[in-house]
Amino acid sequence: MNLSGLREQANNAWKAVNEPSRPQVLVGQATCGEASGAGEVNHSILETLKRLGIEADVHSVGCIGACYCEPLVDIVKPGAPRICYHSMTPALVSELLEDYLVKDNPRPDLALGVWGESRFGIPALFELPMFKPQMRIALRNAGVIDPENMMHYIARGGYTGLERALKMAPEAVIAEIEKSGLRGRGGAGFSTGLKWKLCRQAKGSPKYIICNADEGDPGAFMDRDLLESDPHAVLEGILTGAHAMGAAEGIIYIRAEYPLAIKRLVKAISQMRDIGLLGKNILGSGFDFDLRIVMGAGAFVCGEETAMMNSIMGRRGTPRPRPPFPAESGLWGKPTSINNVETWACVSAIMEKGADWFSSFGTEKSKGTKTFSLAGKINRTGLIEVPMGITLQEIIFGIGGGIPGGKSLKAVQTGGPSGGCIPASMLSLPVDYEALTKAGSYIGSGGMIVLDEDNCMVETARYFLSFTTSESCGKCVPCRLGTRQLLTILTDITQGKGKPQDIPAILGLGKSMRQGSLCGLGQGAPNPAMTTIAYFREEYDEHINSHVCRAGECRALISYTIIAERCKGCAICLRACPSAAITGEKGKPHVIDISKCSQCGNCLDVCPKKFNAVVKVPAAGPAAVPAAKG
C-alpha cells in the first residue's frame, strides 16, 4: 500500500477548506485558545450559523502562535481569501459572522490579517511584524490545519518525506539528517545525525526510540503547541527515525498535564494504524514499527533522558551517570535514541524538502530554525519560530512588539530554570547555541521570558531556584542540597537579610554544582543566580548593603504609604486590605499601619487612578515618598 491513493482524497479535503463552495470557519483551539475562551466562541459560531440559516463548515485548528490576541477565528468565504480575526468573544464573533457572511462586510476592524495578499484594507498576515521575520518549519502546519484531520496534513505534503526515506537505505537517511546540520532541540544541541548514527551502529536488539515530550520549563510551551497543532509532523519524524536507526518500538513520553496533546496524539496514532503507517510491513517496505504513549507523572527531572528511561521502565525517575549513553545501553539495557518533539518535527520537514533547504537557514553551526515561547513582559506573547542567528532585538522588539506600558526592557531569561538572564545591553546577541552559551545562558528548549524594569533580578533568580529546589530529584548531593543552600541565601537577600559574603558564596557553590552535579538539572540550577550576579551585580549590592529593591518587587524591602494630600478617604483600600492595616474616617485621609501591613499591594491596585494616593516606597525610609503634586 502507498499513500498516493490518499493524496487525491487529501487534496480535495484541503481544497474544500481553502477554495470552498460554502463558508469555512476555523477556530484556533489549542489549549491556549481554549484558555482564552475559544470553546465558547466555537459554540457561539455554531449557534449564529444556525440562527442565520447559513450552511458552513466549522473546524478546530491548532495555534498559529499569536497567543496575545486569542481567540483567533479564520473565515474563508467562497471566492475570498482566508482572513484571520483576533480577540474574539462569543458576541463579537456572532456580529462578525452576520456582517461578513450576510452583509458582505469583512470587518477589517476585527481582522488581524489575510492569508496571502492584503485585501479589503486588511494587511497580509505574514507581512505583519509578528510573522514576517519568522520561518515556520516545525510549526509549518500549526494553526493552519485541523490537527485531528490527517487529510489536511497529507495535503500539505505530509508523509512524502517518509515515503522518500523508506526508499532510501537507513544510512542514507542518517547522512541526510547529518548533512542538514540539525541539532537536538531539547536544549543540549547535540547533532541529531550523529546521535542517530551511534544508535544505528550500537549492538543490541531491539532498539528503541523515544520522543521526549516532557516539556516542563516555566514559561515554555513549544512542544505542547506543536503536538496540539500538528501531531503528524512529529509522528512522521519518529517513523523516519525508526527506519533510520532500525528501531522496533517507539515511545512518546509526555507529561500528563497535557491532556489535549495526548488526546490528539492518540487520535493521530490510530489514524496512522488505520492506513498502515504503524505495525507490520509499513507501506510495503518490510519495516515493522509500533508506537505507544507513556504519560509522565509531573516530575520535571524526567525530561532528562536517563531519568525518563527509568520512569518508562517503572522505576523512580532519577537520572543515572553516563556513560553508558542511551545509544549503547538505554531502555531495558538496549540501544535507545531520545529526541525532542521539535527535533522530530524538523526531521519530517528535512526529509520532505531536503537537507540543503534546511541548512540554508540559520548560522554556520546552528542550522535551521528554532521555536521560542515568548512570555513575560512583552506585548505580543506567543509561540514563534525563527531562523537561528536572529538577534534578541528582532525577537523582542520586532516580533514581540516590545515591552508593554512604555516600560523598559531589563533582561531576557532563556533556557528555563537551567538558563540564564541576558541583560538588555546584549540585545544584539544572535540567538544560536554557541552565542547564548557564551553569554552564560542556554538556548534550552526555547522558553524566553522577558523581564522589564519592574522585575527584580534577585527575585527572578530566587524564583528559578525555588523551582529547581523542589524539582531536584534528590539523588545527588550538589543538586539536592546545593539548590536548597542557594535558595536560602537568595531568599535572605530578597528579605533584606543578605550579607556581603553571600555573593562569593553563591558563585563558589554555583561553580561546584555545575561541575559536581549528576545531571543537567543540578549543573544548570545555579545559572539564573550566576548570570544575574554577572550582569546585575548592582541590584544584589543594593539589596545587601542598602536594603533596597529598585524594582520594588521584594516585599520585605518595600512599604506602601498613602499620600494624605491625594487621599479622598473613599475607603476602597481599607476594604481591600486583608490585614486590617488601613484606618481612616470616610472622607478623610487614610493611614497604613506598617506594622500590620503584609505588603500585598492590594491597596495600590484598588486606589482609583484619578486619586493615585497609594504609593510603593522603599522600606528603608519614608523620605523616598514622592512629593505630592497639585
Add this chain to the structure above:
Amino acid sequence: MAQTVKFTIDGKQVTSTEGTTVLEAALSAGIFIPNLCFHPDLEPYGGCRMCIVEIQGMRGMPTSCTIKVAEGMIVKTFGPEIDKTRRDALQLLLANHPTDCLACVKNQRCELQKVAAYMGVTERTMQRTARPQAVDESNPFFKLDRNYCILCARCTRTCNEITCVNAIDLVSRGDETRVSLFQDQQFMESICRSCGECVARCPVGALVSKNTVIPSSEVLTTCCYCAVGCSMYLGVRDGKIVSVRGNSEGKSNKGKLCVKGRFGIAEFVTHPDRLTSPLVKGENGQVQASWDDALQIVADRFKTYSPDEIAVVASARTTNEDVYAVQKLARAVLGTNNVDNCARL
C-alpha cells in the same frame, strides 16, 4: 577470564581487571578516593559525588564509582578543582547533618566522619539546612533516624538488590527526599523482615542497631540457627555477645545474615531456657545427665527396636555437615532410612 587492564592513577601504574570500576581499582591499589554511596555489594549509584575524579579525555568530573577502567586511562584523584567541588558537596552534607558526633552511635565508625577527616574539614562553611525529620523506633532491633541520613541509598538499594524485599525506598523529591516504607508506615507495620542488611550497610548513624555496645574482640563462627551455615563474626565484650556481623568471605552467605542470625544470636546463646546438657526422663522428671550417660541410655534402648522402627529427626539448627553425619549414623549404623530434617525454623 577477565582481561588485565593497565592504567594510571595519580601517576601510579595500576593493574586491574576489565569490568572493575576506577574506584574499586584505586581502593584495592591502596589509593583512597573518598566515597559514601559506594558499596562493593551494590550496583554503582553515583549520588554522593565524593569520588569524583578527572579522567583524561573525559568531560567534567566523572564519578570513579561509575566509570570502568580502560587500558591506558589516566586518572587524577585530587587537585584544586576536584578538591573544591568535593569539599562543597561535603559541606552541603555537613550543613544538613546533626552536629552531635560525640553522642552518635556511629562516632568513630562513621564514614561521613572519615571522609571529613580525610578532607581536613575543620569548620562548617554553609548555612544550616537541616530540618527535623521523623525517627522510626518501631523495630525492636534497630532504629531509623532520618536526621542522620545522607540519602546515599545504600539501604534502599540493599533492600532491592540484595534482599529483594523492597520494604524501603526513597520517596519525594529534592531535599524532601527521604527513606520511607510503603505509605509512610513504620517498620513493624511493613513488609520489612528485619534482616538488618540495610543497617549493616548504613555509613552513618541513620540506620543503627539498638544494641550499641562496642565489642572488645570478635570471634569468627558459623551461625547455629539453621542449616545454611552463615559465617559470622560475634563481637564479644565482658564474655557476652554484643554484636554480630556477617563474614563477607563466608561461602554460603557472602556477608549476609537474616534476622535470627543478626539479632537473635546473643539472646539465644545465653538464654536461661537453653539446654546446656542432656536431660534424662525418669521417675523424678527430667534430670541432667552427662553426655556419656545419656548416649548410653539411647544406645541401649535403640537395641530393643528393629531398624525400621527407628526414625531420626535432625534439628533444623544443625549445620549441613552435622546433618550429613546424622543421616550417616541413621543409615550406616542404625540401618534405617527413616531420616528427616525439618529444615525450617
